[in-house]
Amino acid sequence: MGLVMKVRDVQHAVLPQATAEERSRQEAVVMLRKLLNAKVRSKNVERYGEEARPAFVAAHGRLPQSPAEVQEAFLMSPSYRRWSAANRAAQEMIWVSVGEPIYRDLDRMTRATANLIDSPDKLGSLALDPSYDPSPEVADVDIHLQPGGYAMDKGAYDVVAGALYECGGNVFSFGQGIGRGDSKAGVILKLLEEHFGGFVPRKMLDIGCSAGAASAAYAAHWPQSEVHALDLGAGMLRYAHARAESLGVAVHFHQMDASELKFEKDSFDLVVSHNLMHEIGEEKRRKMIAESFRVVRPGGIVIHQDVAIRNQPTIVHQVERDWDTHFNGEVHWNTYATADLRADMIAAGFPADTVIEHDLAALQGFANNRWYAISGRKPA
Amino acid sequence: MTSKTEALSALIASARGPRPISLQSREAEEVLNIALALTVELAVSNDRIDRLERLVAELRGEPVEDLRDIRYDGDIAQERYDATEALLTRALRVILDPRGHEGAADTDT
Ligand SMILES: C[S@@+](CC[C@H](N)C(=O)[O-])C[C@H]1O[C@@H](n2cnc3c(N)ncnc32)[C@H](O)[C@@H]1O
Numbered sequence: 001m002g003l004v005m006k007v008r009d010v011q012h013a014v015l016p017q018a019t020a021e022e023r024s025r026q027e028a029v030v031m032l033r034k035l036l037n038a039k040v041r042s043k044n045v046e047r048y049g050e051e052a053r054p055a056f057v058a059a060h061g062r063l064p065q066s067p068a069e070v071q072e073a074f075l076m077s078p079s080y081r082r083w084s085a086a087n088r089a090a091q092e093m094i095w096v097s098v099g100e101p102i103y104r105d106l107d108r109m110t111r112a113t114a115n116l117i118d119s120p121d122k123l124g125s126l127a128l129d130p131s132y133d134p135s136p137e138v139a140d141v142d143i144h145l146q147p148g149g150y151a152m153d154k155g156a157y158d159v160v161a162g163a164l165y166e167c168g169g170n171v172f173s174f175g176q177g178i179g180r181g182d183s184k185a186g187v188i189l190k191l192l193e194e195h196f197g198g199f200v201p202r203k204m205l206d207i208g209c210s211a212g213a214a215s216a217a218y219a220a221h222w223p224q225s226e227v228h229a230l231d232l233g234a235g236m237l238r239y240a241h242a243r244a245e246s247l248g249v250a251v252h253f254h255q256m257d258a259s260e261l262k263f264e265k266d267s268f269d270l271v272v273s274h275n276l277m278h279e280i281g282e283e284k285r286r287k288m289i290a291e292s293f294r295v296v297r298p299g300g301i302v303i304h305q306d307v308a309i310r311n312q313p314t315i316v317h318q319v320e321r322d323w324d325t326h327f328n329g330e331v332h333w334n335t336y337a338t339a340d341l342r343a344d345m346i347a348a349g350f351p352a353d354t355v356i357e358h359d360l361a362a363l364q365g366f367a368n369n370r371w372y373a374i375s376g377r378k379p380a
Numbered sequence: 381m382t383s384k385t386e387a388l389s390a391l392i393a394s395a396r397g398p399r400p401i402s403l404q405s406r407e408a409e410e411v412l413n414i415a416l417a418l419t420v421e422l423a424v425s426n427d428r429i430d431r432l433e434r435l436v437a438e439l440r441g442e443p444v445e446d447l448r449d450i451r452y453d454g455d456i457a458q459e460r461y462d463a464t465e466a467l468l469t470r471a472l473r474v475i476l477d478p479r480g481h482e483g484a485a486d487t488d489t
Binding site: 081082085 | 382383384386387388390391392394395396397399400401402403404409412413416417419420421423424427428431470473474
């Protein structure tokens, strides 16, 4: 397998130039998150037994039954409440620590973006659709508290949403123990190598690409392939496009809705999505999966990858994981965690025997860091 | 050129959505936020001080302990003033954010 572009901490012209002081601040927030995850959150389920369940029984005279009651019980535990409050504060501080250098350096970033977007010798392209009104279920929410949300767009050469996403992701992932060198694209390239005989697409699509970190990594890995990527946010896509051009890789970015693709049927050899399913509701997800089936060519492969929060061992673990729904603006976290994705893939047209769920190890970072993926193949 | 305080204000103004609380009182949770932000600022300052102390001590060929208790005024004092203003804006973010006022109605009494 060839060289995989390191997705995190890639240097390019549209990244804000953070000062040493700003980097110290980001590192301190990362450390805070790491400590909260490793030393406090890891005890939540144990504390449930010690504090939450007894408190619920004392109040109601019986054990909690439903997820809602388990959630109520969790909030009766002082330890859980302290962790939850501190974790929310840390999440907000991530955005403050990355947002300050972005807004401070924005004039330079905007000029760099304009130069890259307007350059006559571009490798890729950017197709924004002014008539598209970003899906309100995503646009109206600050998902994982990113200020302004994914669809924030101030027009002209605005790239704030993309810069926040990339910089926040760098800080956040490290705090989660995901590791700076981790690449979701790398995990999928490994899967293609190991499960699909080293499948190489001539033309591929990355749905819900955000800042285009994975899209650019695919383009770097397969320089001969035509890489397309889409997202709903114009600010996100301008950033992704300028980033890819600055890195010298060819990616074609499009503004469109994942549930209503403007591509012809049978257009791609490979269609992927990274961490998209948990951001969208049931109906959108089913349409998105159906669209991925429609646009992949016969014999082509579709892989939808996302966070490994599915299949929790108990309802208590499940509710503990569901913190993000209540406190982190992750409206569809639980919808995704409990969805029957196999059924969705089969309903979209993938033959049942081609639909496979994968439990994938992250390439770098801490042990037991995992990603989930589900793949299907269109009949040849 | 955007000042640090302007940059922070732009970020704070762009955040949307409710801020659900976990502790039993919203005020207590806001104070926790300030305390954590201050803790982060302390780490930032410690890094910065540490860098300087090591460099200067090395240059002067003397122990780090000898480098304390120096005061400035004029332009340098103004520079310190601006830096402290930005620091406090970060620390007071949870109160400056307009959502804090919208949520005031459901504060525990
Ligand atoms: C969590 S991000 C994942 C980004 C990227 N693939 C990655 O792994 O880093 C989800 C992205 O999906 C986009 N998105 C959400 N709903 C969408 C929709 N209906 N159509 C297109 N993009 C959508 C969001 O704007 C956001 O950029």
